[in-house]
Amino acid sequence: MNRAGAPRLLSRLARFVGVGGTGFLADAGVLSVLVAAGLDPLPARLASILFALTVTWQLNRRITFGLSGRGTSREFAHYLSLGAISSLVNYAVYAGVLASGLSASPLLALAAGSAVAMAVTFVGLDRIVFRAR
Template structure:
């Protein structure tokens, strides 16, 4: 693992966290609830982090594609599952976090970070994937 690349990935993740929180509170405001709202906010943050990571963190020259986005979301599903389970457990059993779900989102984000980085580096933004444009 390249420490600078991991630091960029974490920085993008921090920005994604802000997207996640803003979307979650917007979803809560329109009545989606803590669980469906979180699913919507996670997908919003995942799309944002895919778009930024592909250029800023992994410097891919491939054109963005739905297939690459899907690989990113799929490859990061394990980290996303760790993220969501952590969040759900905290808002379910840590009563104090019901009033501050952003803290539960933060804990989930940290829990999924290393898993998401490894999956992104190995399965989404590999250098040999640049030649895979149009396949996939």
């Protein structure tokens, strides 16, 4: 990468982290409500992931990466495909942390899973989903 591209990448990364933080709050909020309502943390997490993916797609396309030029339906399909991959990584870490006993807190396990999946998501969004056509 040349020097001119580094500030652009850092700016995009900063916006991505901000959007991700918003997605994390949306995810954690839905997860907290569902667990407080008595739902088991594992299925509750599946619902919270889908909600967070929808929120972050809308924000990433407007704030971080811009429109892909593929059309809304196709772009969302690509986003969901990448989201499924990164969510599997996220969920595996989440479930692993809970099963290992490292933490009994669903929110701490959520934070660990989200942190691991973030790198996979950024590269996939930048190189595949929102790549300029």
